[in-house]
Amino acid sequence: MLETDQEWEVFEQLKDCYFNTERANNPSQYQPEARELLTADDTSHLARLIWGISNGFRFERSWSNAIWHALRYAAGVSSPQHFGVSHISILAEECQRIYSFSNALKExxxxxxxxxxxxxxxxxxxxxAVVLEMKQLLDETNQSHNLLLTNTLARWQQADIQHFLQRH
Structure with missing residues (x-):
């Protein structure tokens, strides 16, 4: 098949070019920043936080799935990769943001x-007439949503987030 040194050299160059192009076009798989992954307790606390946020909504499962998605997006961790310990502060901050929004919406x-x-x-x-009035009020509320989002979280919600941050 390859009989001369020149043919082998061309083959080697093509092979190198092909595999270097493959590496450039297919970046390496996700490498977690933190070597230490969340423990089962950490994940359990996070799941409890998510339940606390989504509980009380009509579409609780949709809320729960969307919250997991938002947390993964905030931490930059795609599914099915695991969160690392270095993500805890990001996850806690995102949970706080979602709690504020969801509490205002529930109210x-x-x-x-x-x-x-x-x-x-x-x-x-x-x-x-009542539904129309409620829609108008909701539109006004949406326009001033910054005021609603600044509501403080309930103490137990803050405690849950702190508990998650401290990894107890």
Whole structure:
């Protein structure tokens, strides 16, 4: 097949070129920054934080999946790779951000439900008018969402996040 030294040399050059191109086009697999991965306890605490955030929403499983996605995005860890110890502060900060947002959203949703029960069912107001008014209020709330996001977290939520940060 390859009979001369020149043919072998061309073959070697082509082989080197091919494999170097392969390496350039297919970067190495994900290498975690931290050698130390989260322990089972750490992962359990994180799962409990996620449950605490998503609990109470109608689509709890969707919320839970989306929160895991947001945490992976924030930490720069794609699925199915594992979080490392170096990601704990990033994960805690992202959980805090999501808690603030979700608490504000839950409050708005609960208020809307209470108003609907009181106004439409008890006071017999026109349902379409009440829904339209609620949509307008929600739009106004969205415009001033920064005020809602600055609400402080409940003490137990802060404690959960601190517990996760301290790895107890």
């Amino acid at each position: 708005v949703m609960y208020d809307a439900e209470k108003q609907a029960v009181r106004r439409v069912l008890k006071n017999r107001e026109d349902a379409d």
